[in-house]
Amino acid sequence: xxxxxxxxxxxxxxxxxxxxxxxxxxxxxxxxxxxxxxxxxxxxxxxxxxxxxxxxxxxxxxxxxxxxxxxxxxxxxxxxxxxxxxxxxxxxxxxxxxxxxxxxxxxxxxxxxxxxxxxxxxxxxxxxxxxxxxxxxxxxxxxxxxxxxxxxxxxxxxxxxxxxxxxxxxxxxxxxxxxxxxxxxxxxxxxxxxxxx
DNA sequence: AACGAAGTCAACCGCTAATTT
DNA sequence: GAAATTAGCGGTTGACTTCGT
Numbered sequence: 001x002x003x004x005x006x007x008x009x010x011x012x013x014x015x016x017x018x019x020x021x022x023x024x025x026x027x028x029x030x031x032x033x034x035x036x037x038x039x040x041x042x043x044x045x046x047x048x049x050x051x052x053x054x055x056x057x058x059x060x061x062x063x064x065x066x067x068x069x070x071x072x073x074x075x076x077x078x079x080x081x082x083x084x085x086x087x088x089x090x091x092x093x094x095x096x097x098x099x100x101x102x103x104x105x106x107x108x109x110x111x112x113x114x115x116x117x118x119x120x121x122x123x124x125x126x127x128x129x130x131x132x133x134x135x136x137x138x139x140x141x142x143x144x145x146x147x148x149x150x151x152x153x154x155x156x157x158x159x160x161x162x163x164x165x166x167x168x169x170x171x172x173x174x175x176x177x178x179x180x181x182x183x184x185x186x187x188x189x190x191x192x193x194x195x196x197x
Numbered sequence: 198a199a200c201g202a203a204g205t206c207a208a209c210c211g212c213t214a215a216t217t218t
Numbered sequence: 219g220a221a222a223t224t225a226g227c228g229g230t231t232g233a234c235t236t237c238g239t
Contacts, residue, residue: 021207021233043224056225057208092227107228108206 018049022058030055031063061102068100072109080106081114 018026033045039059042052050058061067072080076098083094091103091110098106 019209041224051209052224053210053226054208060226061207089228103227104207112205 019054022062026050027058027063030058034059034063057104061104066100067102069105072101076101077114080110081118084110084114 030045037045039056042056045052045055062069079097080094083097087093089107091107095101095103095106
């Protein structure tokens with residue numbers, strides 16, 4: 001593919017497409033188009049002066065039926081935290097576990113809310129003196145090698161997926177089309193596997 | 198009231214994988 | 219099998235809002 005063709009940019013030249021916030025009129029036209037032609041062939045969408053990529057994003061994030069906006073519940077937040085712990089920044093995978101939520105929304109929510117919560121938690125944990133139980137379990141405060149990843153596997157960002165011997169593409173756990181696969185039960189099942197591994 | 202800093206989130210960009218020709 | 223096209227993903231940017239001084 002020619003780089004940039006779907007972004008409103010051809011080579012170094014920016015083609016004349018609208019940019020910036022979508023208007024209600026544009027939303028309406030896009031919805032009408034998709035109602036007739038379906039959510040495909042984004043490049044061919046000629047009803048708007050928008051690149052196909054922008055149309056696709058608008059449809060996925062705002063215009064699709066059953067899209068939920070805002071008010072992320074505690075249960076959803078917990079689910080995001082737990083799945084993120086397992087998968088890292090795989091926003092689309094996380095989003096598929098939260099019906100009505102989009103990857104973009106979850107990503108934003110993570111960056112603006114959850115990442116801070118986590119760093120605050122870690123900070124308090126670092127500052128807190130070790131509990132008697134922790135000291136008893138590891139009296140010399142030695143690093144436990146089997147719990148640590150080798151440096152080359154940790155990655156620069158720390159957003160690595162733990163190698164649990166699972167195939168994200170093949171394992172049924174990650175087949176998000178399976179009915180009833182959404183919710184905390186799935187995470188619990190995964191965590192069990194995690195612990196066993 | 199005015200200003201700047203910090204927070205939020207919609208939209209864009211660059212890239213890759215998958216699909217089609 | 220190669221090239222072109224399309225779809226999708228995650229990271230980043232920038233406009234807007236809120237908050238503190």
